[in-house]
Amino acid sequence: MAEPAAPESGVRVSTLELFFDLVFVFTITQLAETFAEHITPGTLLDVLLMLFVIWWMYSGYAWLTNAVAPNSTTRRTLLLAGMAGFLVMALTIPEAFHGYGWLFGLSYLVVNLVHSGLFLQAGPGAVAAMRRLAPMNILAAVLVLVGGLLPEPWRHVCWLAAPLVQIAAGHLHRIEMHSIQAGHFVERHALVVIVAIGESIVAIGVGFRGVHLGLGEILVAVLGLCVAYYLWWIYFAGDDERSEHVLERTADPRRRARLALNAWGYAHYVMLAGIVIAAVGVKKTVGHAFEPLHWGEAVVLSGGVALYQAGHALFLRMLGLPGWLHRAVAALVVLAAVPLGHVVAVAQLALITFVMAAAAITEDLPRARRAGNTAISDFGRTRS
Incomplete structure (x- = not known):
């Protein structure tokens, strides 16, 4: 029998969890650097595979600390071991499909074992859920480790199998046995998004570094900041609070946990992939503001921003919140800017910024009018 959803206790994210997030976000930096070195479909596939398995376990730790507070020396020490695993994984990312594949896999296995061990302290419901989830998570980690020891094409076969096992695990284990504190859960994921945007x-x-700062370079810097700002705006202009209310009001334990997995797991993966790819696209304009971008670089620049918007549109759609259509339309318009980058790099970057700003303003105007009408109505009632 499923446990009822836990009442909201007002527990917020601890500084230790934020510290954990800072270590995790180093993987985002490493993934962006790896893709920037070789903008090819093969490298993109590798980056997306690494991001998926890494994000799966980061999200697993978010579920973990939502259920088991790191409030004892033993738990904090084990969490430190998990952080060490993430750090070593991040260091090996540039060579994860080459010489350091075994080390990436070994670190990933440590992350999984620590996660499973800590989760067993979360009460009978979590123990019941982990009976199937823990073995499947460890199986995925073993596949990554074995892949690191095998030559191609078996390396990629194992790597492709690992996310499939993890996705299956999300559907096969007793997900309703997890109790979720909406405030802590939403805040934890929101913090990692803002830290990832900052890291980009x-x-x-x-x-x-080493680039002469002329007009073009200053334009790229300012426009890159504007793109990051609108990435922030898309997520944090009220939708984070509304999403928390949706999760909190979802009383059915199974639906609540499934919503958490889909919206904060899969949709956030798409958004983080967009952040990584967009950072690479902006970086490729540095020093080449008034020059044409290669087609691949132009596609990456627009594609990363569009992917982030599509991920957030999916997030809102899953939660039944308004605004997803603005994101989807803006994503399509941003993609249409690709040919402009093949003419002048900074023009594509400027158009992307303009589209994101226009979408934000268009979405905000009705809210502003409603807020203004409410304020006028309240003022009138006060006067009368």
């Missing part, structure tokens, strides 16, 4: 700005800034 750092990654772009590193690209300016």
